[in-house]
Amino acid sequence: MQTTLSINGTEHRLDLDTRVTLLDALRDHLGLCGSKKGCDHGQCGACTVLVGGRRINACLTLAVMHDGDEITTVEGLAEGADGGLSPLQRAFITHDGFQCGYCTPGQLCSATGMLGELAEGWPSHASADLDGNYELSQEELSERMSGNICRCSCYPGINAAIRDAAGAEGRK
């Protein structure tokens, strides 16, 4: 089936079997192997990408469902023509937000989406009030990043990196 995906600003016209997930289209058909396959069942978050700025699990969606959509993968997070890392990516390095790195692309895409949600004033289950001004307390952060599992349990570094990039205190 003919499908056009706009990935990191570039249009790709693909002829795909309807069964190909967005994750497999990225990895196997476009060679964008940054997005990882952990569970393939929506439970680990390793495959998180942004569709129209919103984070979703690429393993739980079919590529043909995204004809015409704007997709951002970890390869597209680096900003500028020189491909310089985004502040969030730099913060992950500064704070050692990974060990094996398998969950990292998903963590980065998810946190990028999450910071966008925060900027738009989306509350979470952990938010005490609804004034749209949410500080990234430990509880808020854990709740908002609950879809991304790190098997190496690098959460202290991941949390510090996200807080740092959010402009909050880099508390550990």
Added chain:
Amino acid sequence: MYAFEFERPGSLDAAVKALQEEDAQALGGGQTLIPTLKQRLAMPSKLVSLKGIAELQGIAQEGDVLKVGGGSTHGAVARETKGIFAGLSLMASKIGDPAVRNRGTMGGSLANNDPAACYPAALMATRGTVVTNTREIAAEEYFQGLFTTALEEGEIITSIRFPLPEKSNYQKFEQPASRFPLVGVFVAKYGDRVGVGVTGASEDGVFAWKEAEEALAGNFAPEAVDDLWVSAEGMMSDLHGTAEYRAHLVKVMTKRAVAAAE
């Protein structure tokens, strides 16, 4: 996955038509159906995506009823019902994780009717109504056991209507690995009645705990159910919890929901 065709109609009429084909199946957010297809537990000839249909979107208060479009994502429900219907917003905000909530829909969850799904408890407690492309179905007629509903082949949930309660709350005892409810209880208090919807517990799927509803209608306080007892007969039993344990949790979660209702 077995092979299937794919269609994304732009209107409800076109979707209804596409679903008339033999073994065609609706596709909401895919958060349940895609894993099911991967396990080869379903073999649709065609998937009809409901994502492009404007008629299935929108969450709005209409007098003392909240109307939720069948294609509303859990994330949208969580955000847009906050301040209108506290219990439903709380429930939606705890389904899965943010990525699942950005895709999964209320129509998909209710059509699937997983015995541990959250929304059925809210629909049952409020005695809400499922609105489809052809008719309206009351909660008590809608749910017909595990993964079974009153929906006909090809029928589409266009919206869900919840009578707005004065107070409500949902208490979910999470199965820690999946975060699905081991037992979940939704309590809705109205001027003249109280609804108690229980999910995750019974072998017949969601149910209204009627004894508790009566007791709470007289006295909306956790103690009102102290003398009631939930039988373990007909409760689900698996490695996560025995039937007796689930029966016990029904009462505990009901009391917590009443105490927390707002």
